[in-house]
Amino acid sequence: MKAITQDAYGTTETLAYTDVPTPVVGDDEVLIQVRAAGMDPSVWHLMTGLPLVGRLALGIRKPKIRIRGWDAAGVVEAVGSRVTRFRPGDEVFGAVPGAFAEFACAPEIKFQHKPVNLSFEQAAALPTSGMTALVGLRDVGHIQPGQNVLIIGASGGVGHLAVQLAKHFGAQVTGVCSGPNAEAVLALGADTVIDYTSEKLTGTYDLILDMAGNRPLAELRSLLTPTGTLVLGGGENGGRWMAGIDRSLRAVLLSPFVRHRLRGLLALPDPEVLGVLAELATAGAVTPKLTRTFALPEVPTAIDHLLTAHPLGKIVITVS
């Protein structure tokens, strides 16, 4: 099968569009024919091996998993002997390592049935970004109806889903994004938008979900109510060792000594969360917005586009 592989950490030049063996399904696994694969900054993290501390899990010298890609939607090709929820022909989606390939294999618990009202491309856009948004607001942020919620990075892969989810949970939502994306963020349901390129962040919020990651803790805390919650989910600042992690670490260490709840966010794949997302998508409460699709051989271009073009919502790789 064709796949995007990588044998050393680095730039997009370390990626190759090559032939590799099709995975063989294990007893607890599901093999899918990939129709679409999601793109998000975690692909960049896995490609570069940054922050360096992440290599303890990803592979010290080179990526343990040779095929890139993390989210997929497709059709079940084969199931292992102990799989009970899926059979060949089912349409599924999930957080599947090695998604930039014609076929991908993962344990049964990584998958859910694809909501019938979502295309394969929309479903592939949902797992990592949607789980991050849902865990950030619901589990870490403890969002409540009527709260004032600020979502920084509201036009991004995570943020545009967080805006919809926060409205679903009954919050009053202010989104932060660049001017060209403001109208679209309002159309997603945000009550107010702040253009970070021309305006200072203002207001007082019960909950802030920061997916942009570049503002000092003191600035964000000045926007909270006295007992408000700050959830730090994004950012690539902090140097090669701790990029995206150092500010969350400082926040968690400070939190016991202040009235604000300061929390880091690490949304790992979780069957319960993916199941809730599937239900919410089926009910129309959350719909991934696709800005652009790329073909499988164009993954390096898609990564460059994600990093430079300020796309609204999600980029998706089509595979068929």
Ligand SMILES: NC(=O)c1ccc[n+]([C@@H]2O[C@H](COP(=O)([O-])OP(=O)(O)OC[C@H]3O[C@@H](n4cnc5c(N)ncnc54)[C@H](OP(=O)(O)O)[C@@H]3O)[C@@H](O)[C@H]2O)c1
């Ligand atoms: N903690 C976790 O479990 C987890 C999971 C997934 C992702 N992440 C991280 O979360 C971050 C966001 O992910 P994503 O997929 O949403 O990325 P994305 O699609 O690139 O979105 C980035 C968002 O940040 C906004 N932004 C950029 N610079 C800003 C600034 N100076 N002030 C305010 N907003 C700014 C962008 O607005 P415009 O495009 O309108 O400029 C856009 O809305 C990344 O750092 C990613 O690594 C963390």
